[in-house]
Amino acid sequence: MAYNIPEKYQDLTPAAQVDKKTLNKMEWMSCFLQASFNYERMQACGWLWGILPGLQKIHTNKEDLKASMAHNLDFLNTHPFLVTFVMGIVLSLEQNKADTQTIRSVRISAAGPLGGIGDALFWLTLVPITAGITANMALNNKSIIGAILFLAIFNAVQFAIRYFLMHWSYNLGTKAVTMLTSNAKEFTRAASILGIFTVGALIANYGTTSLRIMIVDPAINVQSLLDGILPKLIPLLITVGLYFLIKKGWTPIKCIILILITGIIGCAFGIFAGDSKAIDADGHPIPGGYNPLVQWYDYPAPAAPEKTGQQAWDALQNVVDQLAKEGTTVTMPE
Numbered sequence: 001m002a003y004n005i006p007e008k009y010q011d012l013t014p015a016a017q018v019d020k021k022t023l024n025k026m027e028w029m030s031c032f033l034q035a036s037f038n039y040e041r042m043q044a045c046g047w048l049w050g051i052l053p054g055l056q057k058i059h060t061n062k063e064d065l066k067a068s069m070a071h072n073l074d075f076l077n078t079h080p081f082l083v084t085f086v087m088g089i090v091l092s093l094e095q096n097k098a099d100t101q102t103i104r105s106v107r108i109s110a111a112g113p114l115g116g117i118g119d120a121l122f123w124l125t126l127v128p129i130t131a132g133i134t135a136n137m138a139l140n141n142k143s144i145i146g147a148i149l150f151l152a153i154f155n156a157v158q159f160a161i162r163y164f165l166m167h168w169s170y171n172l173g174t175k176a177v178t179m180l181t182s183n184a185k186e187f188t189r190a191a192s193i194l195g196i197f198t199v200g201a202l203i204a205n206y207g208t209t210s211l212r213i214m215i216v217d218p219a220i221n222v223q224s225l226l227d228g229i230l231p232k233l234i235p236l237l238i239t240v241g242l243y244f245l246i247k248k249g250w251t252p253i254k255c256i257i258l259i260l261i262t263g264i265i266g267c268a269f270g271i272f273a274g275d276s277k278a279i280d281a282d283g284h285p286i287p288g289g290y291n292p293l294v295q296w297y298d299y300p301a302p303a304a305p306e307k308t309g310q311q312a313w314d315a316l317q318n319v320v321d322q323l324a325k326e327g328t329t330v331t332m333p334e
Helices: 020-032 044-058 062-071 083-095 100-141 145-172 175-206 222-229 233-247 252-268 309-325
Strands: none
Touching: 020 044, 020 083, 020 145, 044 062, 044 083, 062 100, 083 100, 083 145, 100 145, 100 175, 175 233, 222 233, 233 252
16 A cells, blocks of 8 residues: 655654764765665665664654655665765754655755766766876885775765765755755866866876787887877777767777777787787797787897896807817907
8 A cells, every 4th residue: 555645744843953973873874875776766775774863863753754754765866975965954854844845855956966066076086086196006016005095095085075064964954955056067067177187197197008010121110100199099099989989878888898809809919019028938028918819910029138248248258268269369358
C-alpha cells in the first residue's frame, strides 16, 4: 500500500537547534551517500541515512518523522563531497517545520548545481594538481610517501569542506540556496579554467607517447622531426582526438578501450616507442625498448658507445703489447 506524504507536519512548533555533535555525526554519515546507489532514486538511501540523526532530533512526533523520512527518500543526485551543504539547508527547513513540498523543492534546487561545481572543484582541480605533484615525487624518489601524501591531502580537503558546509549551510538556512545559484556559473567557470590548465600541463609533462619509426638510407628519426615541429605533438593529438570523440557521444569506457587496442596494435607493428631498457642477446640496447611482432622497416643498429680517455689509452696499449709479442717495437708517447 502506497504511503501518501502529507503536505504539512502535525506538529508545526519549530524544533530546538540541532547540537554540533549531531551535525558532526551527519557529516561522517554523509560519507555513505552512495553506499546504496540505484538507478531509480540514485543517492536517496544514502541521503536519508546521513540526515536521519538530525531528523530524529527534530521530529519527536512519530508520524512527522515517518513523513519526513518518506519524502527524504525522493530521487536525489548531487556531488558526494558537497552533500553536507544540502543537508544543512534541508535540516534548517525541517527544524522550522516548513511544508514538505517546499523542502522537497529546495532539496532538488540546491542539489542540482553542486554536481557541476563539485566536479570542477575536485576532479578537474584538486585531483590533477595534488596527483601531479605527488606522482612526480613518487616517480623521482621511488617512495611510497607520494601516494600517502596524495591520500592525506585529498581527504583532508574534502573532510574540511564537508565539515564547513555542514555547519555553515545549517546556520545560513535557505539564504544559502540563493547565494549558490547566483554564483554557480562564475564559480564553475573559474574552477574549470584552472582545472583545464592543470590537465594541459600534466599532458605536456607526462604524455610520453612517441613514434619508434626510423626511415633509413640515410637514417631519419620520425619522432625527432615531430619534436622539431612541436614537442609532445603525439600526446596532444591523442588528447584532442579523445575530446572530439567524447563530444560526439563516445563514453569514457569506449575511449579507454580504443586507446588500449591502439597501443597494442601500435606496439605489435613497431609504431610506438617504449623505453623499457630492453637489451638484445649481445647486451646492446634495443631501439624503442622492445622487439615488435611485425618488423616492416629496418632500424639501424645502435652506435658503439664512445670510449673514455682511459679506455682509449688501454685499448691502444693492448695493440702495442700485441705488436711487441709479434716482434714489432712501438714506442708509446709520454
